[in-house]
Amino acid sequence: MARRCGCATSRFTLYPRVKEAAYAALLCFCLFGSAAEAGLYTSSDQIIVLSPENVESVVVNSTAATVVQFYLxxxxxxIDFSPHYKNLARDIREWQPAVQLAAVDCSAEENKEICTTYGVKVFPVIMFFPAYSKAGTVGSIDKGLPHDVQRLRHMVIDKLEAHSDPWPPACPPLEPISQTEVxxxxxxxxVQNLALIFENPDSYIGREVTLDLLQFDNIAVRRxxxxxxxxxxxxxxxxxxxxYLYxxxxxxxxxxxxxxxxxxxxYALQGLKGLVRSGKPPVVNVNVTASSSERQWKSFNRSSVYMADLEAALHxxxxxxxxxxxxxxxxxxxxxxxxxxALAKYFQGRPMVVNLLKNLNSWLxxxxxxxISYEAFKEILDNTAQSPDSALPKxxxxxxxxxxQQNFRGYPCGVWTLFHVLTVQASNANGSDPQEVLTAMxxxxxxxxxCRYCxxxxxxxxxxxxSKVETLSSAVLWLWSSHNIVNNRIAGSVSEDPEFPKIQWPSPATCPSCHTVSRRxxxxxxxxxxxxxxxxxxxxxxxxxxYLDDESHVLRKEKRKKPIDRRAREAPDLAMPSLPLQSTVPGEEEEEEPQDEEEEGGQEAVAADEMGGGRSEPNSWAKPKMVVGQRKEQIHRKPRMRVVQEDIVDLDSFVNNHYKAKALQLASGSRVKRRTLKRKEEQEPGPVFGLGIELDPGLGMVALEPMEADNDLDLGQKRHWLQKRELTGQYFDVEPSHRGRWMFMLSxxxxxxxxxxxxxxxxxSTMCLLAMYLFFKNRYKLRRAKLPLP
Structure with a gap:
């Protein structure tokens, strides 16, 4: 006992060897466990699947004892025994540095030599290999395989206690302790904590708890x-x-x-203060950040679910x-x-998120x-069309x-929480298909x-x-059980957060009534x-x-987004040149718009904005124009003189801009007309708005073009309408006369x-030249007329 006590109690000083053994087991699990997809076991079962390539590294000269099942x-x-062996692997997951489970399929042709070497002829059979077994060593065989996890666990403990030299370095002593040793x-x-478990001689509880705490520092357990x-x-x-804690x-x-x-x-011992897994860094105080640049810790209740996590998982x-x-x-x-x-039917979130999910589902x-392309999917997800009261905040x-730490928990935790919420809501809603949410997940x-491995x-x-899920309640329990299987599998891995260890949830402290014990x-x-x-x-x-933004604030931010225009998307390469607007003479007053119309239009715009309409607000330079047939109230004002500044045109730059504008005009199919300089009260009722190009012949001004509501006007009526305007242009779609074409080219x-x-x-200038010509001609004639006589 002294030898074993000395070896095992010094495991804290021999930590490098324990760490090496644990990493070796994890490496074998990762490298070789995923290789076999056939057979009764895979890497998900936390059982090492043996093959000719890895059998020696797992069994021969291993620092841990190995239990191997040979099967067909x-x-x-x-097949009937396999579920019990899988449950045993999950049950003794924490014992892995001292003992590991493996299996080999002897029905596979490539494994025939392994089974022949160890002389296995009947199946299934379990063989125990002690630590540091030599090549060719045949382990002890247990022919009677109990279909009970507790008896299988006790069998493993008996094999460990019967272990000959050398003792597995990671395994603590399993024999009782005396008062002198205490x-x-x-x-x-x-160590900081010593747990003493008082029990009867035939009890296995002390040895089981000793192995359960094997991977934790700062504590030792003795029976x-x-x-x-x-x-x-x-x-x-x-x-x-x-x-008792001593x-x-x-x-x-x-x-x-x-x-x-x-x-x-x-459960209780693993939750003691100051306990961490071997090789894990100590738990840091995450409530205080060192600087403002670091991630800010948010205080929260660990027994609650937060909508911020659900929306973050959706995002x-x-x-x-x-x-x-x-x-x-x-x-x-x-x-x-x-x-x-499934999200649209069962996600019970904020109304704006629920609305968006329903719109997304309807479109999909x-x-x-x-x-479909993700770009099209993203337009609906981002609510580009400005559907009312719909948003999924980032x-x-x-x-x-x-x-x-930044790399711990996060999205895996959020997506598990989201799935749990969906299964519970589907159960509460009495859905028709028990596997609807599980199939979607x-x-x-x-x-x-x-994560492909996950x-x-x-x-x-x-x-x-x-496939065994037949009711909505069993779907809730299936997801819970699967979550605990995953927790068991990744407990102690490098991805485990030391502040939030992977346990079988809910713990006895969280839900005492969820746990009970059998008669044994x-x-x-x-x-x-x-x-x-x-x-x-x-x-x-x-x-x-x-920690959520106010819903009205999020919706206001959504409404500020400009919806993407279709024609702009179809011709993204045709960019209109940015040209300066015509300025007025300094000191000149601009014409005032009717105040009542501005207020009325503003109210209508606000109302449309609150309804979440898909139209964006007009640009500041695009003044609204009247619709055809709509009578504008006549406003009588004292006429005032207005001086119009003449345009000085750079013909070279204008030609370039003119043909760019013309290209845009041809691409959009809109009619282009020159801007009128007529006073507002003298203009005829304007046409309906349409996205087009309005080109000032002198400046190339771009604006919203009014579209004619009545396209059936004859040419005479159009000319009559144009003649009523002082400086009005011509629509390009009206065929000009021969003379008009020349005048258009000259103008x-x-x-x-x-x-x-x-x-x-x-x-x-012509008259001046003609006058000068006549003047000099007459003067020349007079000079010739006064020649001296001989």
Whole structure:
């Protein structure tokens, strides 16, 4: 006993060897476990699948004892035993540094040599290999295989206790401790806590809890038999089993649990302050940040669900993971439709998020093609069309799912929480299909979830047991059970947050009634109580809305977005040049618009904005124009003189801008007309708005073009209407006369006033030249007439 005590109690000083063994086991699990997809076991079962490539590294010269099952995949008895072996692997997950489970399929041709080497002829059979076994060593065989996890667990403990030299370095001592050893324990061991489990000699609880705490530092667990009278009397122990915490000062306290059983002791001891897994960094105080640049910790209630986490999970899944697929088709299309449909039916969130999910689902279900682009999906998701009261805000960080470090928890926690909420809401809504939500989740995880290794594990669980779900309540429990299987599998991995260890949830402290013990003292789940707890915990009326932006604020931000115009999307390369607007003469007053019309128009715009209409607000430079047939109230004002500044045109730059504008005009199919300089009260009622191009011949001004409501006007009526305007242009779609065509070519870049001045100047210059010609001609004749006589 002294040898084993010395070796095991020094495991804290021999930590590098323990760490090496744990990492070796994890490496074998990751490298070789996923290789076998055939057979009865996979890497998801936390059982090492042996093959000719890895059998020696797992069995020969290993620092951990190894339990190997030899089986035939077609054998009925082997198939019947496999669920119990899987449950054993999950039950003793924390024992892995000391003992590991493996299996080999002897029906596979490549494994025939392995089974022949170890002389296995009947199946199934379990063989125990001690630590540091040599090549060719045949392990001890247990022919009778109990179909009971507790008996299998006790069998493993018996094999460990019968272990010959050398003792597995990671395994603590399993024999009872005496009072003398307790008195000197803290002198030879640097731990903060010593847990003493008092039990009867035939009890396995002390040894089980000792192995359960194997991977935790700062604690040691020892069993004390009821026959150790000196120690029993010193602590005043009257019940067996019971657990006491012994301190270096000599004080002790009894550990209070709901049931005096293995699982309850392990839960309580793992939750002691200062305990961390071997190799994990100590838990940091995340409540205080060192600087403002670091992530701010949000205080939260660990027993509550937060809407911020649910919306963040939706944001990440729909905007990040689905976005990785630029084109969605085939099975991906089906999975996305099922996923969004489940969200639209059962997500009980804020009204604006629910509205958006329903709009998204309606659009997605109406897609009859074989594929869609994510860009089209994103337009609906981002509410580009400005549907009223619909928005999915971007994530502002996790709350209940935040981790002690940036890379811990987060999205995996959020997506699990979202799935739990959906299954509970489907159960409360009395859905018709018990597997509706589970099928949607399975398809999403398989097609879109970023972690492929995790997705494969989830698919394996679904293939194995999801077909057994026949009621809505069983769907809730199936997801809960699967979540605990995943927690068990990744407990102690590098992805586990030391502040939030992976445990079987809910813990006895969270839901005492969810846990019970069997007649033989083994832990059992009260599934009825678990179902009640899950429906209460994930009910919509208990979801907290802390750390969320106000819904009205989010909707106002959504309304500020400009909807994307279709014609602008169809011709993105045709950009209109930015030209300066015509300025007025300094000191000149602009014409005032009727105040009542402005106020009325403003009220209508506000009303349309509150309704969430799809039209954007007009630009500041585009003044609204009257609709054809609408009578404008005549406003009598004292006329005032207005001086119009003449345009100075750079013909070279104008030609470039003119042809760019003309290209846009041809692309949009809109009619282009020159801007009128007529006073507002003298204009005829304007036409209806349409997106077009209005080009000032002198400046190339771009604006909203009024479209003619009556396109059946004859040419004479149009000319009559045009002649009533002082400086009005012509529509390009009206065929000009031969003379008009020449006048149009000559008038490019000039107003009618410019042309009139030019004609006058040309006429005056011609008259001047003619006068000069006549003057000099007459003068020349007079000179010739006065020649001197001879």
């Amino acid at each position: 995949s077609w054998c009925g008895h082997c 008195d000197s324990f803290f002198e030879t061991n640097k 004390v038999l009821s026959t150790e009278e000196a120690l029993v009397n010193k602590l005043g122990v009257t019940e067996f089993p019971s657990c 301190y270096p000062s000599g004080n002790f306290t009894r550990l209070i649990v709901n049931y005096e059983a293995r699982t309850f002791y392990s 990440y899944s729909l905007r990040m993971e689905v976005a990785a697929h630029t084109v969605i088709k085939g099975d991906e299309m089906i999975s996305l439709k099922n996923y969004v449909n 279900q109406n897609q009859t093609g074989d594929e 994530s502002r960080g996790w709350v209940g799912c935040q981790g002690s 399975r398809g999403y995880v398989r097609r879109f979830f970023g 997705a494969n594990h989830f698919e394996h669980m679904a293939e194995e047991s999801m 003292g083994d832990h059992e789940w009260n599934r009825d109580e678990v179902l009640s707890f899950l429906k209460f915990h994930f009910s919509s009326d208990r979801i907290l809305t802390d 490019i870049g000039f107003s009618k006033l410019d042309i009139s001045l030019c004609v006058i100047l040309y006429f005056l």
